[in-house]
Structure formats: C-alpha cells, structure tokens
Amino acid sequence: MSGIFDSVNTHTMRRTLTTLILTAFTLAAIAQPSTDKTAAWYNRALKTGDLAKLTYFFSQMPKGGDLHHHYSGAVYLESYLDWIKERNMRISSITYKPVNKGTRAAITVDSLRKNNTLYRNLMSLWSTADFENHYHDEVAPDQHFFNTFGYFGPISDNYKAGLAEIKKRALQENVQYVETMLSGVRIPIPSQKHNAALYQHQQEQSTAGLDAIFDQIKNSINEAAVVKAVNTYKAQLKEARAGIDDEQFTMRYQTYTTRNNDPTTVFASLYASFRLCAAERSMVAVNFVGPENGVVAMKDYWLHMQMFRYMKALPEFSKVHVALHAGELALGMVKPEDMGYHIHDALLTAGAERIGHGVDLPYEGHAAEILRYMAAHGKAIEINLVSNEFILGVKDGRHPIRMYYDAHVPMVIATDDAGVSRSSLTEQYVLLASRYGFSYREIKELVFNSIEYSFMSHAMKCSHKAVLRERFAAFEHDMAYMP
Numbered sequence: 001m002s003g004i005f006d007s008v009n010t011h012t013m014r015r016t017l018t019t020l021i022l023t024a025f026t027l028a029a030i031a032q033p034s035t036d037k038t039a040a041w042y043n044r045a046l047k048t049g050d051l052a053k054l055t056y057f058f059s060q061m062p063k064g065g066d067l068h069h070h071y072s073g074a075v076y077l078e079s080y081l082d083w084i085k086e087r088n089m090r091i092s093s094i095t096y097k098p099v100n101k102g103t104r105a106a107i108t109v110d111s112l113r114k115n116n117t118l119y120r121n122l123m124s125l126w127s128t129a130d131f132e133n134h135y136h137d138e139v140a141p142d143q144h145f146f147n148t149f150g151y152f153g154p155i156s157d158n159y160k161a162g163l164a165e166i167k168k169r170a171l172q173e174n175v176q177y178v179e180t181m182l183s184g185v186r187i188p189i190p191s192q193k194h195n196a197a198l199y200q201h202q203q204e205q206s207t208a209g210l211d212a213i214f215d216q217i218k219n220s221i222n223e224a225a226v227v228k229a230v231n232t233y234k235a236q237l238k239e240a241r242a243g244i245d246d247e248q249f250t251m252r253y254q255t256y257t258t259r260n261n262d263p264t265t266v267f268a269s270l271y272a273s274f275r276l277c278a279a280e281r282s283m284v285a286v287n288f289v290g291p292e293n294g295v296v297a298m299k300d301y302w303l304h305m306q307m308f309r310y311m312k313a314l315p316e317f318s319k320v321h322v323a324l325h326a327g328e329l330a331l332g333m334v335k336p337e338d339m340g341y342h343i344h345d346a347l348l349t350a351g352a353e354r355i356g357h358g359v360d361l362p363y364e365g366h367a368a369e370i371l372r373y374m375a376a377h378g379k380a381i382e383i384n385l386v387s388n389e390f391i392l393g394v395k396d397g398r399h400p401i402r403m404y405y406d407a408h409v410p411m412v413i414a415t416d417d418a419g420v421s422r423s424s425l426t427e428q429y430v431l432l433a434s435r436y437g438f439s440y441r442e443i444k445e446l447v448f449n450s451i452e453y454s455f456m457s458h459a460m461k462c463s464h465k466a467v468l469r470e471r472f473a474a475f476e477h478d479m480a481y482m483p
C-alpha cells in the first residue's frame, strides 16, 4: 500500500484532489439549477393550465418503462391495414372485419382508404376514435372497447412488424423499456369432468380438497402437447424479437390466460402460461385478461385466484412473476357487493406482484389493509388514466390515484392499449399532471418506479436506471434553455 503512495508527489496529488472536488461542486451546481429551472418551467405550465406546454414537456421527458401494455392493442389500425394488404386479404364493407379475397362485399385496403366514409366507419369500430364527439347509436364504451379486438385480433399475429412498430414509437416518446402482454399459449384442453366439482368449491369458497382436483387436472394435461406449444411459442418469439433489444431499448413479454372460460380451460391455459414463463427468460410474467365484469369472470373470481395460488406454489413456478388486472370495475357494472374484494384477493390469494388498474379500491372492504400491504411489500399499482376514463368512465377526483399515492404504494404510469385508444404514454402524463398536480420531483420518481418495479433482472434494472439518469440530465439541460 505505502509503496504506491510514496511514489506519488503529494503536492500534485493534493492539487488533483482539489481540482476534482471543485469540478464535482461545479457539476453539481450546474446540474441543480437545470433541475430547478425544469421544475419551474413545469410549474408555470401547470399553474396556467397550458396543456400544449405540458404535452411538449412530457413528450420530451424520459419516461422509463411502460409496464401495462397490450401488444395487439398497441398497434395502430393503419399498420393492421398494411398487414391485410400484404397478406392479399380484404375488408368486408358490411362487417368491417378482415376477410379473404372473394368473400361477398370484400374490398381492398386501397379502395377502403379512398372511401372516406368507409374508412371512418372502420376507424370508429377498430378503435375508440370518434366515440364521444358526435351522436350515434352506440354500444356501451367498455363493450365497444373489447369489441375492437374482434376486428384486428385475427390478423395481429404479425409479431415481428408489431414489435418493431412498438419499439419505434417508444423511442420517439423517450421510452426505454416496454413490458408487453403478447399472447396466450394454446394447448388442447383436457376432459372437463371436474368442472362440476370446481363450481361447487367456488360456490362454497372452500379450499378443502381443491388442490387435489387441481392436481388431477394438471396430471391429465397432455405433456407432449405442452412441450410442443411452449417450444413453438419460443421459436416464434425468438424470430419476432430479433433486433428489438439494443443499447437504447429493451422489451420484455408477458403471456396471459383469458378469464371468461370454464374452469378447466382457464386452469389448463394458466398452466401452459406458467410453463412458458418458466422456460423462456424474456417471458417475464403471467397475466389474466378479458372483461373483469364478464359473467364468468365475476362468477369464478375466487376460483381463478385459487388457481394462481396453486400455480405459484408449484416449485417449478416459484420464480414466475404474476401481474393481474384487478379492480377494473366501476359502480353500476356489477353489483356493489361484487366490487369489494378483487384487488385484495389478487394480492393476497393469487400473489400478484403488480395490480393493473385497481380502480374500484374505494369500494373494497379492505382498502386500508390493501394499501398498507402494497406499500409495505413493494407491490406496485399500474395506473392507466386514458383507458379508465373511456372503459370505466372514471376520471378526475373519482380515480383513486391519490389514495394509492398518499399511502406510499409504488405507482407506475402506463398506456394499456394506446393503439385502440389512439393515445400515447405522453398523454397519460399530461392527464396525471393536469388532473392531480403532481410535482416534477414526484413525477420523476414515478418514472424511476417504471424501471424498479418492472420484471427485469436486477442487473438490467441497474443499467436502465443509469441510462435514465443520463437521459434526465440531458432533458433538464435542454429544458433550462426553453423560454
């Protein structure tokens, strides 16, 4: 030790040290005013309600990750039309669905694009555009929203192009990470002879003997079919995601199961989803999709959460993450008493690590316990303001966002289905700021949460946070010169 120091001229060393300290102070002095100036610029825009300035601000601001993101709902219909054209398919001018050439009333994408009336009709069916700005005989917004998937769903499997589009838009919006719900895994469904017994358990909400039934269903699933489905999925994903991850950007994937099926189908699909996650590193979590107020989803909710509990307890699935849509309900969609337990059970029975939406929190009987639990155990809430306003009609002071924030529940801001809502992550932040008045410092914390509460590995999170810090420094430097 001493040898090294002896050989260095102590005077030079002291001078170098002084210079280093001074440089550090100067850098800090420069950095701090940039942060302060940025915050001041933001405060002025917020105070005057200048939504154009806020839109500019948030479009430029680094936004870290988007953690509640549906792949097929993120692709814009303009791209879906391109895909239909590439496949030499047509659009039905009666149903507005993709159809094969030769089908009655089938028109080409080019003719559709030339006919403004037909094009606008398609747009209003495939997305939520124009839903509220003019009178028409309309279905309920939540129904309209879920219907859109029936139009583009069948042609959404052009994953390579879809992921490239999502990445391109993310980079443009200064987003460095996306965790997208890509698709489910299809396997043959085993005999449904246990459904009656499962319904009985649901009715009695009794766990006695339930796992034995789950064991039997699991053992009756065709193992060879599962292996084949998982391997096929992995191969398709490998091809689709080639070139997506680079120094600027990372994408990770979730798979999912649909809620609104009979219990054996849900169980078997869930098992396949867990198997895929356990076998593929980039597939980081299992989710649960479909309208939460659906008849089956409501009737079997307790049972569904038990299925997640069972899967999580299997040693081979102990490391599989779970994020769940829960509490995506508003008063009137279901009976009031059915709004009281979804978030609670998703967390404490199913073991969800993140909750999507959580909008019915004020109606949950255990709201205080939920908030304490989420804060204490670092379970994040994924906030989707645009989607909640359209699908649930919940906005402004009706949204429980402040209940979560004030209880120190980790929070992330996400898009849900930006292609269907024809929106962006930027717009979510504009609403967040203009409706709830979060400070710049608080918003910056939310952005860092979107990396911290992602399902990336620890090492990936560290490197993404370092990139994010650099991006914020550059952003604040630019904003300091903004008039």
Ligand SMILES: [Zn+2]
Pocket: 068, 070, 325, 356, 416
């Ligand atoms: Zn969602």
